[in-house]
Amino acid sequence: MSKRATAREVAAAAGVSKWTVIRAFTPGASITEESRRRVLAAAEALNYTPNLLARSLATNFTHQVAVFVDDFANPQKLPFLEALTARLQAEGRVVMLININTQFDHVRALLNADQRQVDAVILFGTAFRDETLRDRKLSKGMPPLFVLARDSQIEGIPAVVCDAEVALRDIVSHLAGKGYRRPGFMAGAQVLSTALQRKHYFAHFWGRHGISVNTELSAHDYSWKAGARALHSYLATTPPAERIDVLMCENDILAMGALDVLRSDFGLRVPEDMAVLGFDNLELSATPAYSLTTYEQPLHSMVDAVVAMVTGELEAKTVAIAGQLILRATA
Amino acid sequence: MSKRATAREVAAAAGVSKWTVIRAFTPGASITEESRRRVLAAAEALNYTPNLLARSLATNFTHQVAVFVDDFANPQKLPFLEALTARLQAEGRVVMLININTQFDHVRALLNADQRQVDAVILFGTAFRDETLRDRKLSKGMPPLFVLARDSQIEGIPAVVCDAEVALRDIVSHLAGKGYRRPGFMAGAQVLSTALQRKHYFAHFWGRHGISVNTELSAHDYSWKAGARALHSYLATTPPAERIDVLMCENDILAMGALDVLRSDFGLRVPEDMAVLGFDNLELSATPAYSLTTYEQPLHSMVDAVVAMVTGELEAKTVAIAGQLILRATA
DNA sequence: AAGAAGCTTGCTACCGGTAGCAAGCGCTGC
DNA sequence: GCAGCGCTTGCTACCGGTAGCAAGCTTCTT
Numbered sequence: 036m037s038k039r040a041t042a043r044e045v046a047a048a049a050g051v052s053k054w055t056v057i058r059a060f061t062p063g064a065s066i067t068e069e070s071r072r073r074v075l076a077a078a079e080a081l082n083y084t085p086n087l088l089a090r091s092l093a094t095n096f097t098h099q100v101a102v103f104v105d106d107f108a109n110p111q112k113l114p115f116l117e118a119l120t121a122r123l124q125a126e127g128r129v130v131m132l133i134n135i136n137t138q139f140d141h142v143r144a145l146l147n148a149d150q151r152q153v154d155a156v157i158l159f160g161t162a163f164r165d166e167t168l169r170d171r172k173l174s175k176g177m178p179p180l181f182v183l184a185r186d187s188q189i190e191g192i193p194a195v196v197c198d199a200e201v202a203l204r205d206i207v208s209h210l211a212g213k214g215y216r217r218p219g220f221m222a223g224a225q226v227l228s229t230a231l232q233r234k235h236y237f238a239h240f241w242g243r244h245g246i247s248v249n250t251e252l253s254a255h256d257y258s259w260k261a262g263a264r265a266l267h268s269y270l271a272t273t274p275p276a277e278r279i280d281v282l283m284c285e286n287d288i289l290a291m292g293a294l295d296v297l298r299s300d301f302g303l304r305v306p307e308d309m310a311v312l313g314f315d316n317l318e319l320s321a322t323p324a325y326s327l328t329t330y331e332q333p334l335h336s337m338v339d340a341v342v343a344m345v346t347g348e349l350e351a352k353t354v355a356i357a358g359q360l361i362l363r364a365t366a
Numbered sequence: 367m368s369k370r371a372t373a374r375e376v377a378a379a380a381g382v383s384k385w386t387v388i389r390a391f392t393p394g395a396s397i398t399e400e401s402r403r404r405v406l407a408a409a410e411a412l413n414y415t416p417n418l419l420a421r422s423l424a425t426n427f428t429h430q431v432a433v434f435v436d437d438f439a440n441p442q443k444l445p446f447l448e449a450l451t452a453r454l455q456a457e458g459r460v461v462m463l464i465n466i467n468t469q470f471d472h473v474r475a476l477l478n479a480d481q482r483q484v485d486a487v488i489l490f491g492t493a494f495r496d497e498t499l500r501d502r503k504l505s506k507g508m509p510p511l512f513v514l515a516r517d518s519q520i521e522g523i524p525a526v527v528c529d530a531e532v533a534l535r536d537i538v539s540h541l542a543g544k545g546y547r548r549p550g551f552m553a554g555a556q557v558l559s560t561a562l563q564r565k566h567y568f569a570h571f572w573g574r575h576g577i578s579v580n581t582e583l584s585a586h587d588y589s590w591k592a593g594a595r596a597l598h599s600y601l602a603t604t605p606p607a608e609r610i611d612v613l614m615c616e617n618d619i620l621a622m623g624a625l626d627v628l629r630s631d632f633g634l635r636v637p638e639d640m641a642v643l644g645f646d647n648l649e650l651s652a653t654p655a656y657s658l659t660t661y662e663q664p665l666h667s668m669v670d671a672v673v674a675m676v677t678g679e680l681e682a683k684t685v686a687i688a689g690q691l692i693l694r695a696t697a
Numbered sequence: 698a699a700g701a702a703g704c705t706t707g708c709t710a711c712c713g714g715t716a717g718c719a720a721g722c723g724c725t726g727c
Numbered sequence: 728g729c730a731g732c733g734c735t736t737g738c739t740a741c742c743g744g745t746a747g748c749a750a751g752c753t754t755c756t757t
Contacts, residue, residue, distance in 0.1 A: 086481060089423055129464065131430075152419045176369045298655075299655075318590055
């Protein structure tokens with residue numbers, strides 16, 4: 036296989052200069068209809084299309100957006116990625132999916148994204164210490180950063196989040212109305228959990244009802260297994276009379292682990308013995324096997340907002356968008 | 367924010383030519399220790415790192431691999447993407463995640479990938495007609511194509527798949543041994559289904575036992591809802607006495623839909639009234655809520671193989687790797 | 698008919714690297 | 728003292744586009 040055709044080759048074939056070839060491919064450029072026809076015919080014959088790499092180098096605009104992800108255990112990432120890629124592609128951008136892990140951490144990934152001259156970086160729900168970015172972000176020429184689905188505590192880095200305050204207010208108000216009085220919270224990975232603020236507002240709104248949240252389970256990460264393990268050890272060490280009557284899990288995948296342990300390992304009834312709530316509304320949360328009461332994040336609004344900020348249509352500042360409480364059988 | 371520093375600026379600061387700067391960043395280049403020290407110090411001060419875009423243009427090697435995905439409903443994509451990104455990043459490559467949909471089809475995506483000069487394209491379980499690629503692939507300069515997790519019927523385009531023949535042989539042999547005699551198959555989206563060959567081998571191995579597979583349900587796509595709907599209409603129109611006694615679903619997500627319909631909508635027992643099998647072994651398939659008997663694809667071996675082909679360490683030719691039957695409660 | 702204005706085209710310079718040639722330099726050997 | 732060698736360094740040319748100036752040609756105005 037030979038290489039791609041270049042503008043120069045097309046120019047030779049069409050009997051014009053390479054700049055005229057470029058103009059035929061530049062909308063709004065000054066070129067006669069006649070020249071355009073000849074160039075396009077020659078381009079067609081040679082199978083020519085402009086080289087976007089060269090264009091990017093010259094324009095400082097790659098039309099690539101890096102998306103950082105560090106947790107692939109939560110199935111919720113998938114619909115988000117679907118929407119993100121679809122929306123960005125509709126805007127002529129393309130997603131570079133970066134797996135943040137111990138081998139390839141945030142600093143290295145940011146450096147790499149910078150070297151590749153991406154137009155923007157979206158930190159999609161990744162767990163990092165804000166300090167990590169504080170020095171880096173000031174470095175000249177870095178692509179703009181956006182945080183999606185977690186809070187950003189750094190001045191100047193905008194975040195697009197599901198409004199945790201509204202969400203937890205609705206949730207707690209529903210639970211208090213149903214008569215629950217001994218609430219507990221299950222959190223996932225420490226660093227991210229803080230940035231989600233769900234625990235904070237959960238306790239805050241129970242406080243308004245004169246009830247304090249004393250039980251806090253922590254799962255090691257956001258996975259079914261971690262959720263199951265955390266609740267298992269709680270149930271194993273807490274006598275029935277002292278147990279909470281409702282458990283708010285930081286997301287659905289933790290809630291599923293909790294539900295399975297309640298029902299299968301301990302033979303308890305949900306919601307009679309203990310109610311359970313999640314957060315995300317996964318496809319499988321709606322199934323009769325779980326029928327999980329949960330809170331749906333405004334996925335499309337969130338993605339639209341972050342994409343609009345990336346393209347510059349929307350001012351880059353933190354926005355919190357309200358989601359929707361989905362009432363089902365578990366609470 | 368000003369722009370990134372360039373080799374020329376570092377050169378001026380270090381009092382050498384820009385080529386010496388480049389050499390300081392090129393492993394194995396001919397440069398004195400003294401020069402390298404001075405260049406690296408200047409680079410450090412100016413926060414210089416080589417521009418990979420410019421390097422890519424000059425070397426015709428972007429270290430980017432496009433991964434095409436057209437079905438985000440199957441949670442199984444996520445662990446695959448995790449492994450793919452991690453392995454490729456370990457090899458110094460980066461993944462461009464392309465969402466194939468009606469707005470952005472295979473042809474457009476391939477053209478775009480070509481224009482961006484990616485080193486390779488991985489078609490990850492996408493449903494396309496082989497004819498679509500037949501003309502394109504011959505076009506000069508196209509990046510090499512690899513098919514992951516589905517078969518390629520095109521000469522010269524290698525595929526990395528879970529060995530369907532071995533898988534279905536094991537499955538059918540297990541089912542026949544358990545005494546099942548009226549097998550049915552549930553397939554997903556037509557085009558992809560053919561390329562998975564699961565239905566084919568399922569019928570083939572039952573044939574060896576003198577049993578033909580007469581019941582074929584087709585789901586509209588690979589989603590819980592589609593699986594539920596397909597089985598629902600089958601059960602609604604088929605009297606109990608005429609029903610199959612075991613249902614092989616093309617993947618776990620379809621099987622989950624089927625299981626929920628069996629138990630919740632029709633009050634049937636699994637596996638007594640009907641056994642169910644899936645394919646993939648999702649995290650949630652292992653939960654007590656489903657406890658689905660399924661077949662696990664050799665995810666890591668498959669990813670290793672395709673990555674090795676991309677990097678050229680492994681000869682690019684179709685390989686089928688055996689997975690593992692996971693026995694649980696539903697069959 | 699001459700000058701002004703407008704459109705089209707080709708040109709130089711540049712984006713930030715890479716490849717490989719050739720000159721400069723120090724060192725060795727005779 | 729000089730040829731010969733090897734290492735280091737700078738150079739030209741190039742990757743395939745973009746930006747914007749200036750020349751050439753029409754067309755319009757007076």
